[in-house]
Each structure stands twice: as C-alpha cells, then as structure tokens.
Amino acid sequence: MLEHLSLVFVWLLLLGVAWSPVNGEYYSSVDKMQMLGEVELDLVTATHLYLTERQEQLNVMHSFVERVKLEHAAIRQELLQDAEYLEEPLQAFRLIKRLVVDWPKLHDSLAASQKQLREEYAKVVNETGEAQGLPNKEDLKGAVRGLQRLKSVYNLTASDMANSSLFWNECLEIGVQLYEQADYRSALEWLLLAAKLVAQIEDDNAQGMRAQVYEYLGMTYLELGEKQKAVETLRELLSSLSPDTPHPVRFLLDDVEDTEPKCPKQLVEAYWYANFSRLCQGKRLPEPGSLSCYLDFERHPRFRLSPLKVEQAHLNPDIHIYYDVLTDPQIESVLDLASQLESFRSKVLGDVVTETRVSQQVWLNYTSPIMRTVGNLLGAISGLDMTNVEEMQVANYGIGGQYFPHFDYISELREDYIERGNRITTNMFYLSDVLQGGYTVFPFLNVFLRPVKGSLVIWPNVHRSLAPDSRVLHAGCPVLEGSKRIGNIWIHSAQQEFRRPCTLVSTE
Structure with a gap:
C-alpha cells in the first residue's frame, strides 16, 4: 500500500498536475485504498499506451537522425576532397528544409507527446479521483505512522516489516518521514536498513544513493544524543568522496562538530500499553476459572429451532460472543447500504481527529429492511428495549487502522443525552474476517477477541446501578493484513x- 501512495505522489511531482485536497484520508480506510489502486491501474494503462506510441515515434526519430548523420559524413568527405558540397543547390535546399521543417517538426512532436501524457493523466484523475482528490503528503505521513504502529504493537523489526519487498529508497522514505515526525529512534532503524540495502547495490549511482542515506543517518544520530556516531557516519561518507568533490555533507559535518550533544526525550509508555500489545499479539495470561460455550434455545422464541451459539469470553463483567448471527447476504446488504454514503474520518470526544483512532465510518438508520432486521435481531439477543438506540456505526480500518484503549460510556452526559441516558451496552457486529491483527482487546480483563465474520460481541459499559464500569476499557488492535x-x-x-x-450498589 505504501508503494502505491509513493508512486502516485511521484507522478504528481513529475507531471506537475494540480490536484484538490483529499476529502478524508486514504490511509485510514481500506475501501479508499482499493479505489486508489484502481486509479494507479488506470495510470499504468495510460502510460503503457503512451510508451507504445512513443516507441514508434522514437524509431522514426532514430531513422531521421541516422540519415542526417550520413549527410554530415558525406559533407566531411567532400570537404576533405576540397569539394563544395553545400554549395550545390540541391544539398543547400535539403539542409535548409531540415532546419526549417524537420527539426521544428521533431521538437513539436516531442512537446505534443508530453502534452498528451499530461492530458491522459488528468483524464484518469478526473474520471476516477475527482470527488476524492489524490493522496497528499499527509496521506504519506499517515501511512508511515500506520506502519510504525504495526511495528510497535506487534514487536516487529524494520526488516520484518520490509520483508524483502521494499527497496532502499522506500526504507529511506519511511526513515525520513519518521525523522520529520521526531520519532528518531524508529527513524534510525529504517535508515540503517536503507544503508544495508544500498551497500548491496553495484551501480554507478550507488554513491549518490549512499550519500542520501548517510546524511539522514548522521542527523538522526545527532538527535539521539550520539554526536560521536553522527561525526563518524558523516566522515565515513566523506572518505568515499573525491577530495575535490563539492558536497553539502562537508558543511553538515562542520555544523555537527560545532553542535553540543543533544539530550533526547525519553518516551514513556501508557500504563495500559504492555497489556494492550500482548493481547493484540494473541497472548493471554493464564488465570483460574473456566468459561464455556453453549447453545441458547431460551433467549427468545425465534431461537427455539435455531439456537444461538454463545461463547463466554469473560464473566463479571460479562462479555459474550454470539456466532453466525448475520449471514453473508445480510452483511453484503449492510455494507452496500454503507457504501452509498460518503464516509468520513472517525473522531473522538465528538469532533477531534487523532491518531489514537484511525478509521473511516458512516451511520446507518433503521428505515431500510436490512437495518430493521438487524435491529430486531439485536433486540431478541440482548433482551433490551430497542426504542432508545443509536444508529449503527459502520467503520472500516485502513493502514495500521486501530482504536487505542477507551471507554464507550459517556463520562459527562451532554444535554442531548440526558433523556436517553448512558450507553449501557456495546453491541459490535464483525462484518468481515481479518487475516492478521485487528483483535478487540480488554487490557484490564486479560481478554482478546478475534474478529469472526457474522458474529456479535456484547458487553456492558456501566454497572447495574448505571455507574460507569472502568473495567471494560477496550481497544481495536492495528490491522496487520x-x-x-x-x-x-x-x-x-x-x-x-x-x-x-x-x-x-454502585459496583454491581
């Protein structure tokens, strides 16, 4: 996905095409990334056609240039024999004709081909991306932050993430982005990987590639308080350059040598992070007690012939998973309904966009047949009155999409919530399977839930007294794949x- 973002961004720089600001980031939604992939496929098709036509044009140009070279070879031969080749009226005409007609025509043909490529590119953008715009630098930064979240939460290394599929310049780009976001420790790991990959390249341009990496390596070491390592890195780079070669790194080295060692900030992990990361990896601490799975025929008359498949994930507070609640056709109907609405970036505290919650969402009311079915089904399973419920929030997670630990209860009821009361239960339908990652975890309860398409998870947010229950702190883990x-x-x-x-009793 990062490769797609980078490629489209480079196209924008090379072609100089203006584009509108993105409406809701691409990196926070897999659906939008799929649309972006279609845009890139159209670009590949348009470029392939352009290259095919240009190859024919190049063949014509090559033939023309070779013919002119033969003409000049003949001129030189004539001059050696003291003949006045160009004084011949026919040859003079041919020379003037080439300069007046053929060369300008060649120039115009090159200009027209470039214009054609720009027009084809603009056509692709307007047809497939006009409503949304194309990715901007913020999307690239967001994609890198998503990769870094995956690396941190799942205890991966830069080499694990690259998985032999990233080139040196892509690792460098990640390192640069992290450097600019002041995440110097993470940037260092990616830059060292980029340096390792560059060292394996046997190419005339390898020295220039190495210089790009080592400059950022030196600056990163300096930001981490390792001034000596920064100096050694830059000196190593200079030693491979010719003494007469002017290079900005010479001035950078002077600045580094004159700079006092920095004291890097120590990162402090949140109190819940260790449990959060462990559970996201599917590692649960052993604990006494037993949980069970069972068939529930008694919950509601509709389940007499087709019982609920129930798994107890935790007791007190009760977290139950109900399997095969929604069928694939029902899920497709819900997602189709959601796709008809314009998704927007998920927020916290009402209207705050933050990296603690990276997803896109829409709200679905209960006026359609499928949503009335979902509402009636939830009422039968929960046993609660469905008159006072919120619309269904359908969310989609993109690159490293997650929701850091949070509570669903409302700590301070706003005026519009006073009559409705607090959120007593969360009812989460899994609308897709997830290949890797994306668990729902409860750091205080030692519980992780794997997304299973068609299932429903229900947990309380408040005690029976309606006092908030802080034990149900929960999170959505980053999606690995x-x-x-x-x-x-x-x-x-x-x-x-x-x-x-x-x-x-407040705690019951």
Whole structure:
C-alpha cells in the first residue's frame, strides 16, 4: 500500500498536475485504498499506451537522425576532397528544409507527446479521483505512522516489516518521514536498513544513493544524543568522496562538530500499553476459572429451532460472543447500504481527529429492511428495549487502522443525552474476517477477541446501578493484513427499567 501512495505522489511531482485536497484520508480506510489502486491501474494503462506510441515515434526519430548523420559524413568527405558540397543547390535546399521543417517538426512532436501524457493523466484523475482528490503528503505521513504502529504493537523489526519487498529508497522514505515526525529512534532503524540495502547495490549511482542515506543517518544520530556516531557516519561518507568533490555533507559535518550533544526525550509508555500489545499479539495470561460455550434455545422464541451459539469470553463483567448471527447476504446488504454514503474520518470526544483512532465510518438508520432486521435481531439477543438506540456505526480500518484503549460510556452526559441516558451496552457486529491483527482487546480483563465474520460481541459499559464500569476499557488492535469492518450499536439506559432493573450498589 505504501508503494502505491509513493508512486502516485511521484507522478504528481513529475507531471506537475494540480490536484484538490483529499476529502478524508486514504490511509485510514481500506475501501479508499482499493479505489486508489484502481486509479494507479488506470495510470499504468495510460502510460503503457503512451510508451507504445512513443516507441514508434522514437524509431522514426532514430531513422531521421541516422540519415542526417550520413549527410554530415558525406559533407566531411567532400570537404576533405576540397569539394563544395553545400554549395550545390540541391544539398543547400535539403539542409535548409531540415532546419526549417524537420527539426521544428521533431521538437513539436516531442512537446505534443508530453502534452498528451499530461492530458491522459488528468483524464484518469478526473474520471476516477475527482470527488476524492489524490493522496497528499499527509496521506504519506499517515501511512508511515500506520506502519510504525504495526511495528510497535506487534514487536516487529524494520526488516520484518520490509520483508524483502521494499527497496532502499522506500526504507529511506519511511526513515525520513519518521525523522520529520521526531520519532528518531524508529527513524534510525529504517535508515540503517536503507544503508544495508544500498551497500548491496553495484551501480554507478550507488554513491549518490549512499550519500542520501548517510546524511539522514548522521542527523538522526545527532538527535539521539550520539554526536560521536553522527561525526563518524558523516566522515565515513566523506572518505568515499573525491577530495575535490563539492558536497553539502562537508558543511553538515562542520555544523555537527560545532553542535553540543543533544539530550533526547525519553518516551514513556501508557500504563495500559504492555497489556494492550500482548493481547493484540494473541497472548493471554493464564488465570483460574473456566468459561464455556453453549447453545441458547431460551433467549427468545425465534431461537427455539435455531439456537444461538454463545461463547463466554469473560464473566463479571460479562462479555459474550454470539456466532453466525448475520449471514453473508445480510452483511453484503449492510455494507452496500454503507457504501452509498460518503464516509468520513472517525473522531473522538465528538469532533477531534487523532491518531489514537484511525478509521473511516458512516451511520446507518433503521428505515431500510436490512437495518430493521438487524435491529430486531439485536433486540431478541440482548433482551433490551430497542426504542432508545443509536444508529449503527459502520467503520472500516485502513493502514495500521486501530482504536487505542477507551471507554464507550459517556463520562459527562451532554444535554442531548440526558433523556436517553448512558450507553449501557456495546453491541459490535464483525462484518468481515481479518487475516492478521485487528483483535478487540480488554487490557484490564486479560481478554482478546478475534474478529469472526457474522458474529456479535456484547458487553456492558456501566454497572447495574448505571455507574460507569472502568473495567471494560477496550481497544481495536492495528490491522496487520486484510480489512476490518465492524458495525457498532449502542443501547442507552432510558426505557430499560423493566428489561434491566437498576440496583442501589454502585459496583454491581
């Protein structure tokens, strides 16, 4: 995915085509990345056609140039024999004709071919990306941050991430992006990998490639407080250059040598991060007690002949998984409905865009037949009144898409929530399988849930007294491979008096 982003961005630089700002990032949604892949495929097709036509043009040009070279060879031969070749009227005409007609025609042909390529590119952009725009630098930064999240959460190395499929310049680009975002420790690992890959290249341009990497390596070492390593790196680069070769790194080395060693900031992990990372990797600490799986025939009359398949993920607070709740056709109907709406970047605290939550979402009401079916089904499973529920939030996670640990209950009820009450339960439908990653984890409860398409997870957000339950801190882990799609429905406490009676003890 990062390769696609980089390629399109380079095309924009080379062709000088203006583009509109992106409407909702590409890196935060797999669906938008798929659309971007289609744009690139159109670019490949247009460029292939252009190259085919230009090859024919080059053949004509080559033939013309070879013919002119023969003419000049004849001129030189005539001069050696003291003959006035160009004084002959026919030869003079041919020379003037070439300069007046043939060479300008050749120049115009080259200019026209470049214009044609620009027009073909603009056509592709307008037909496939006009509404959304094309990726910008923020998308590239976001994609790199997504890769770095995956690396951090899953304890991967830069070599693990590259997996022998990234070139030196792509590793350098990741390192540069991380350097500019002041993540110097992470940048160093990618830059060292880029240096290793460059060292394997036997090419006349390898020295220039090496210089690009070593300049950033030196600056990164300096930012990490390792001034001596920075000086040694830059000196090593200079030693491979000719003493007479002017190069900016000579001035950079002078600046580094005159700079006082820096004291890098120490990163402090959040109190929940260790458990979060461990659970995202599918590692659960052993604990006493037993959980069970069972068939539930009694929950509602509709399950008498087709019982619910229930798995207990945790007791007190109760986290239950209900399998095969939605069929594939029903899921396709929900996703088709969602695709008809313009998705937007998911936010926190109402209207804040942050890297703690990287996804795109839409809201679906219950006026369509499929959403009425989903609402009725959830009411039968939860046993709660569905009059007071929020619309379904359908979310799609992109590159390294995640949602850091958070609570679903509302700590301070806004005016529009007072009558509805708090979110007493979260009801999460998994609308896709995920090849790797994307677990739902509960750091305080030692629980991780693997996304299984068609299943439903239900957990309470408040105690029976309606006091917030801080034990249900939960998170969506970064997606390593595949696409994660979920549908969340939150049921509120108002009008649940007879379905879920309150207690007077705050912790029950």
